[in-house]
Amino acid sequence: MAERTARLGTVQETLLIPLYGRAVESRKRDAVLRDPVAEELVAAIDYDFARFDGLPSLLGTVLRTSLFDRWVAHFLAEHPTGTVVEIGTGLNTRYERTDNGRARWFDLDLPDVIELRRTFFTDTPRRTMIPASVTDAAWADTVAVHSGGPCLFAAEAVLPYLPETDVREVIGLLADRFPGSLLALDTSGPGHFDTQDQHDALSKVDARMQWNCADPAKLAEWRTGVEVLASHTFSSLPAAMYNELPAPVQQMLSGLAAQRLPRVEDYRLNLVRLP
Ligand SMILES: C[S@@+](CC[C@H](N)C(=O)[O-])C[C@H]1O[C@@H](n2cnc3c(N)ncnc32)[C@H](O)[C@@H]1O
Structure with missing residues (x-):
């Protein structure tokens, strides 16, 4: 693969950490x-x-990725022609x-990320990249037009960076x-959020989280009927x-x-059902 220079905005740079x-x-x-x-992408990016x-x-x-993969795989087992939307996809793979060969996929991220992503990946009849902010409601039209069935939205390490x-x-x-x-999403509560300047990886980039969420059940206060189906920390992953x-x-x-560190216990990986 030819070498590409990653010229990315501040929050966009964080995609290089999970990659x-x-x-x-x-x-x-x-x-x-x-x-x-x-492995190939890392070798190709300067x-x-x-x-x-x-x-x-x-x-x-x-x-975190492995748990989100499990949730997606479980969703696709139940809904083989369902739709998976990666919100803030980065260079997610x-x-x-x-993929099960039948599902519909969307990869949404800010325009500079999608520009970089397009140098490695191409759209197909089942897979579409959307250059947009998740806060720009117009992207939902693109997804709604092309998908009829049940949807799973995976927002992995994205929403905590938003206000x-x-x-x-x-x-x-x-x-x-x-x-x-x-909706699969992670939440950063006080013990994690308040120590982000000391976080081993985040301290090496300029981006910082903005949404401090002590409890994912908070989403039900915003929107009646939101149901938290699963919520895990790294120290309480699903037994399977x-x-x-x-x-x-x-x-x-x-x-x-055993240590019950606040910076570990206050970072949660959640699966919720929207009303
Ligand atoms: C830590 S990276 C995670 C990337 C990917 N989800 C993964 O797990 O590999 C955060 C991602 O969120 C994206 N992001 C941040 N704010 C966004 C917004 N308003 N709309 C869409 N994507 C956003 C960034 O560009 C970046 O790709």
């Missing part, structure tokens, strides 16, 4: 997930990825890991336009997922659980 996390993990002998495409070498949170990004007022608007937009849909993790990762997570 690198997946590439590093993929090269391990006993890996949480395999992602050869992420960026100082070495700044993230050895950071514990790289594994965190991989565990979930399609490559979980709370914007997150409220996005939840309202999704509930209005795609009632009954699933935990049991399949490499033994050293299990040991590390057990150690984390």
Whole structure:
């Protein structure tokens, strides 16, 4: 692959952290997930990825992605022709890991990210990139026109970077336009949010989170009928997922659980159903 320089805006740069996390993990002998495409992308992008070498949170990004993959795979098992919308997709490769050959996919992100993404990926009849902010309601028309069935929206490491007022608007937009849909999202509560300047990876970039959410149940206060179907921390991952993790990762997570660190316990991975 030819080398591409990543000229990205401040919040957009954060996409390189989970991308690198997946590439590093993929090269391990006993890996949480395999992602050869992420390995290729990292090799092709001119960026100082070495700044993230050895950071514990790289594994965190991989565990988060793996849980979101499971939710998407479960959704597609129930709805093989359903629609998956990646909100703030970055250089995410979930399609490559979980597509079933029948689902409809959308990858939405800010225009400079989609421009970079288009140098690696192309649209197909089942896969469409949308250059837009998630706060710009017009993108919902594109999704609604092309998809009829049930939808899952995956907003992985995206909404915490938005101001709370914007997150409220996005939840309202999704509930209005795609009632009954699933939304996978992460939430950063005080112990995590208030220590972000010391966060091993975030402290290496300029972007900062803006939405401090102590409890994902808060979404039901904004929109009656929002139902939290699952909410996990890294120390309380679903048993089925935990049991399949490499033994050293299990040991590390057990150690984390025993410490009950606020910066770990206040970061949650959630699956909600919109009313
Ligand atoms: C930490 S990265 C996560 C990327 C991807 N979801 C993943 O897990 O690999 C955050 C992403 O959110 C995107 N983002 C931030 N604000 C956005 C907005 N208002 N609309 C759409 N995407 C946004 C960024 O451009 C970036 O790609």
